[in-house]
Amino acid sequence: MRLSKAKAITRRPLAILDIGSSKICCMIGEADGAGGVRLLGHGTHASDGVRSGEVSDLDALSSVIGKSVQAAERDAGISISSVTVVAPGGTPISKICKKSVRLSDAVVRRRDIDRLMGRNDISSIPENYQPMHVQTLQYSLDDVRGIADPRGMRGTNLSVDYTLICGMRTSLANLREALALNHLGTDRFLHSAYASGLACLTAEERDLGSVIVDMGGGTTSIAIFMEGKLVYVDTIKIGGHRVTTDIARVLSTPIAEAERLKAIDGSVMPTEITGIAPEPLREVVRLGRSDNITIPTLGSETEVIGQTIERNLLSAIIRPRIEEILELLQGRMKQAQMEHTAGSRYVLTGGASQLTGLADLFSKQARKSVGVSKPLHISGLDEDSCSAGFSASIGALIHSSRIEENDPAYRQTRTLPNGPFERIGAWLRENL
Helix, strand or coil, X not given: CHHHHHHHHHCCCEEEEEECCCEEEEEEEXXXXXXXEEEEEEEEEECCCEECCEECCHHHHHHHHHHHHHHHHHHHCCCCCEEEEEECCCCCEEEEEEEXXXXXXXXXXXXXXXXXXXXXXXXXXXXXXXXXXXXXXXXXXXXXXXXXXXXXXXXXXXXXXXXXXXXXXXXXXXXXXXHHCCCCEEEEEEEHHHHHHHHHCCHHHHHHCEEEEEECCCCEEEEEEECCEEEEEEEECCCHHHHHHHHHHHHCCCHHHHHHHHHHCCECCCCCCCCCCCHHHHHHHHHCCCCXXXXXXXXXXXXXXXXXXXXXXXXXXXXXXXXXXXXXHHHHHHHCCCCCCCCCEEEEECHHHHCECHHHHHHHHHCCEEXXXXXXXXXXXXXXXCCHHHHHHHHHHHHHHCXXXXXXXXXXXXXXCCCHHHHHHHHHHHHC
């Protein structure tokens, strides 16, 4: 009876909401019964009320969320009441933790795993943060480690090593509030790079060790997979939009024109391989100023609203910001002692990853193998929505389709109880 119930739940419609600084995307799908997922409908709207992954205007964000969800509901022909949220901001942190329980008898049973995964280790959660999701790494029985599934085995103490992903409580609460204004509940939060990793990395790439870099408009997120498991995530509040504003400031051109220049003529590699951004330009980009500067002639020409500029000037504006993003990511990994765990494979995705020469620059700076990837195609998805900008949305749908209601590994992926009665219920489930 329990198995049939879990199966029925798994096949119900799934809804995800990817809240980015450039766009809001809602996707509704269902498990196809063969381990995959089928898209039923989706809606996308230009983002508003979000800046660098954080809520800046609650009413504006609530409005565009409503429009995206309504478009997806019309496309799918069904209504939804709750969603899984892809959160690019929230100043996420990750850490590898361990917890243990003493077995009630000599044989490990499902209830023991439920009790273990249900334990809330408050000491592992930083102040003002809350868990977003948990990735089980391995179980241990007494001194035996590396167990994938301990059910039916014999022992005294059961332990689990897991990756804990937390987001800032205030940031997640504001996202939850924006959903509540649209009468939507929040099933769980997912880190954007983790979701992109599910969509863009093969099982072999995740098993051998890979780094997925999701470059969005307002943030750049990173996730490290090793032996098929998520071991690290982080986010910096710089993305493709910062490159656009750099171009707009230095060239004194509107944002729309700067975005067009970046997309069509922009490159991080100069036309002449010896071309280097002059120091005055680097200082302008670093400080965000738009003072008049003199740039030496470097290469071929392009036109900006009637004026001709050197194409290498565009590269000289873009490259310092991209280098800054990479330096910040490498610094974060080094600080977390994850630079060697990352392996030798980087995969770039996200809307800002399409910049010409980006993979070559990353490869040169990181001294790693670097590729640019699009998400796996899923049934029912048109080609326009299968670009790198939709990687996190598709990955979140894949994640949701694999969750079973009774799977203890996903016990803590639900949002934390907020009210006093919910907290009492959580305590009773954990301790009784």
